[in-house]
Amino acid sequence: MRRVVRGWDLAPEKFPRGIEPRHAGQCATTGAHAGVNEPAAPPEGLPRGHRSDGVAARRHLRVVRITCNNRSGLSRTNLRRILMQIDHLDHLVLTVADPETTIEFYTTVLGMTAHTFGNNRRALLFGVSKINLHEAGREIDPKAQHPAPGSADLCLIVKDPIDEVLRQLTDHQVPVELGPVTRTGAQGPIDSIYIRDPDRNLIELSNYIAPPSADRIETPASL
Secondary structure: OOEEEOOEEEOHHHOOOOOOHHHHHHOEEOOEEOOOOOOOOOOOOOOOOOOEOOEOOOOOOOOOOEEOOOOOOOOHHHHHOOOOOOOOOOEEEEEEOOHHHHHHHHHHOOOOEEEEEOOOEEEEEEOOEEEEEEEOOOOOOOOOOOOOOOOOEEEEEOOOOHHHHHHHHHHOOOOOOEEEEEEEEOOEEEEEEEEEOOOOOEEEEEEEOOOOOOOOEEOOOOO
């Protein structure tokens, strides 16, 4: 016996806590009986470790209210309590050819602070976040499956106006690959310029704007 929750097919052992397999034939989501696929909205959360039709668990499940003839008493709020709640990104790892060259660029050009921790590990501090550095060929386990210099694409929000950022980049003789252009950030439209770090990682430097300026170049947001 299987159950569909907003387009996700769940075997009985994958039922959210509080829904028993014997209720599956009586449960319904937004008016659709279990076992009947309904058009799925963009998912927002997924039970831990579940995969469906080869889709990785990073796709999320939008939890809708489930009614089981009043037998489970499970509400949408209760269902949401079983889903993980990610708050924010704390740090990320860059695999680099030469940590000292990377530190020189990020501290001199981008104003970050060099930091040493643990067993002489190197990192960069900015705002409330951190970039840990791994030297290529000497990475620290556990690590990414295919760590490689030049494989990152980062967007950093800058307090300085974009025009001032451009001036500083010119002073440091750092070429601008693209911009200023309008993009979409996590919280709204942003003005962005793109540069490369010593490993050829793509670095987007951005200011939030509201609304996007009419004189900015509108280009596809795939970069």
